[in-house]
Amino acid sequence: MTGRERVQARIQGRPVDSLPLMPITMMFAADTIGVPYLEYVTDHRVLAEAQLETAAKFDFDYVSVISDPAREASDLGAKIQWFDNQPPAVVETEALLSDKASLAGLRLPEIAGGRRMLDRVEGVRLLAKQAGVNKTVEGWVEGPCAMAADLRGLNTLMLDLYDDEGFVIDLFEFVVAMETEFARAQVRAGATLIGIGDAAASLIGPKFYQRFVQPYEQKLIRSIRGIGVPVRLHICGNTRKILSGMGETGADIIDLDFLSPLAEGRAAMGGSQVLLGNMDPVRALRDGSPDSVFQRLEECYAAAGPRYIVGAGCEIARGTPRENVLAMTRFARGRN
Amino acid sequence: MADLAQLREAIINGNAKAAAAVVNTAIAEGTQPMALIHDYMIPAMDEVGRRFECEEYFVPELLLSARAMKAALEPLRPLLASSGIQPAGKVLIGTVKGDLHDIGKNLVSSLLEGGGFEVIDLGSDVSPGKFIEAAQSTGADIIALSALLTVTMPSMKYTIEALKEAGLRERVKVIIGGAPVTQQYADQIGADGYSENATLAVALARRLMSGTRQATA
Numbered sequence: 001m002t003g004r005e006r007v008q009a010r011i012q013g014r015p016v017d018s019l020p021l022m023p024i025t026m027m028f029a030a031d032t033i034g035v036p037y038l039e040y041v042t043d044h045r046v047l048a049e050a051q052l053e054t055a056a057k058f059d060f061d062y063v064s065v066i067s068d069p070a071r072e073a074s075d076l077g078a079k080i081q082w083f084d085n086q087p088p089a090v091v092e093t094e095a096l097l098s099d100k101a102s103l104a105g106l107r108l109p110e111i112a113g114g115r116r117m118l119d120r121v122e123g124v125r126l127l128a129k130q131a132g133v134n135k136t137v138e139g140w141v142e143g144p145c146a147m148a149a150d151l152r153g154l155n156t157l158m159l160d161l162y163d164d165e166g167f168v169i170d171l172f173e174f175v176v177a178m179e180t181e182f183a184r185a186q187v188r189a190g191a192t193l194i195g196i197g198d199a200a201a202s203l204i205g206p207k208f209y210q211r212f213v214q215p216y217e218q219k220l221i222r223s224i225r226g227i228g229v230p231v232r233l234h235i236c237g238n239t240r241k242i243l244s245g246m247g248e249t250g251a252d253i254i255d256l257d258f259l260s261p262l263a264e265g266r267a268a269m270g271g272s273q274v275l276l277g278n279m280d281p282v283r284a285l286r287d288g289s290p291d292s293v294f295q296r297l298e299e300c301y302a303a304a305g306p307r308y309i310v311g312a313g314c315e316i317a318r319g320t321p322r323e324n325v326l327a328m329t330r331f332a333r334g335r336n
Numbered sequence: 337m338a339d340l341a342q343l344r345e346a347i348i349n350g351n352a353k354a355a356a357a358v359v360n361t362a363i364a365e366g367t368q369p370m371a372l373i374h375d376y377m378i379p380a381m382d383e384v385g386r387r388f389e390c391e392e393y394f395v396p397e398l399l400l401s402a403r404a405m406k407a408a409l410e411p412l413r414p415l416l417a418s419s420g421i422q423p424a425g426k427v428l429i430g431t432v433k434g435d436l437h438d439i440g441k442n443l444v445s446s447l448l449e450g451g452g453f454e455v456i457d458l459g460s461d462v463s464p465g466k467f468i469e470a471a472q473s474t475g476a477d478i479i480a481l482s483a484l485l486t487v488t489m490p491s492m493k494y495t496i497e498a499l500k501e502a503g504l505r506e507r508v509k510v511i512i513g514g515a516p517v518t519q520q521y522a523d524q525i526g527a528d529g530y531s532e533n534a535t536l537a538v539a540l541a542r543r544l545m546s547g548t549r550q551a552t553a
Contacts, residue, residue, distance in 0.1 A: 027487065081436060081461070086487045089436040093459070154439050158396040159403070162350070203439065205394030241391055282486060282516045317486045317516070 128190025143198025350400025381450025
């Protein structure tokens, strides 16, 4: 099977010849080809080259345009801080929506306008052209909670959940409309899977997750699936209290971070949900040995059961030994 | 008459207006500021920390309670300053150079303040030089460093090295935390302590202060 076929088969519940292998790589990929991360996030040709090289070297089943959470915020006019060799970040103290009234005047960004969102779309196009036959090509958008936090400021958004329900709903509506269009542009460019990153959702607890975030994740996922591709939901952090809600979003693949045991995810979401994860990327993967990585994956697979995709809980950290990543490959290829 | 039990409840429930109102009434009635802080406000934030620890509370609730604590502290500050009452310790806190993630740092900051510490929050992306400057000007007892990214963790090491070069390392304790940070890393770079979460950070700071006070007694 090709990587693309393997991932598709896993999602559709058909047999696979070996476990799909889809660890997130960003800075690790840039380091693989020896480029500063600033180049990776500002030039889709560099990103594509790094992803292709990394996927080839470690036999990953996919390539991805995930890079940083600031692409949409940047095109909307948020202040971004750039770094030479790490991801850019939204400057929270000068958040675009520090004044809530600004939301009424905010317009959806023109993706074709030639800025950072377009660069991601072009990255998808290049990856699809060069590897789309054999690999799953993953586009990427921000989830409602993460994007709202980027625009409003994470700390402020947390209080808005109590202080101004109407504003939060309006903001989430805006985000879902924007991300649907962003996903559509990436699918048109050749993405065969869309990943949604919604890290901030792990901070808010089950009450607000069920009331505000999950319905909008669900809406976004339904819209993207309606475009014709499956969806991966990635929420970094401790999601133990929201696992069943995550399972009801309709995501085809759900990532679990290392703080959320796969066995709990399986129990909460049922046997048919495809789970991906979840070893600690720093303590287990970067600081472990090939043997300990292999052993940890045995445990993950046993806990997750057959509907499983090999990956770490989050991004493979910079500085992770090559042999440890190859242990993931060896594990995946030896199981089906 | 001020219903002081309401002060505790207001902070736990994140009701800033009610918390400030009880404090203002209590002050007008001549209640000692330290009695309010020690008997009601610190226990309230300890309870908030406990609920956060056992996942009854999450970040929104913690920030809401921290806001109520601040509102309750506000009218007390001038009284504390004029009476010369010392805080549990003085903590400089910041997310290290290159890192803009501040939610974890803010949680620690809130709980430390709720625990009776004076907290000077330097914000995010704080250079070693800025930590040193602030340590010199404030006479801080503890410097708390936060990092969310593996790539910014080395800034913790550089800050500790800079403190040594500035001759401040013996005078100030350094504690570190953040998702990728480990006890092993703390030992490696010579930090005085590591905490895996916000509530334990308060216990760590109290422990270090008690050690400092014993050493200087």
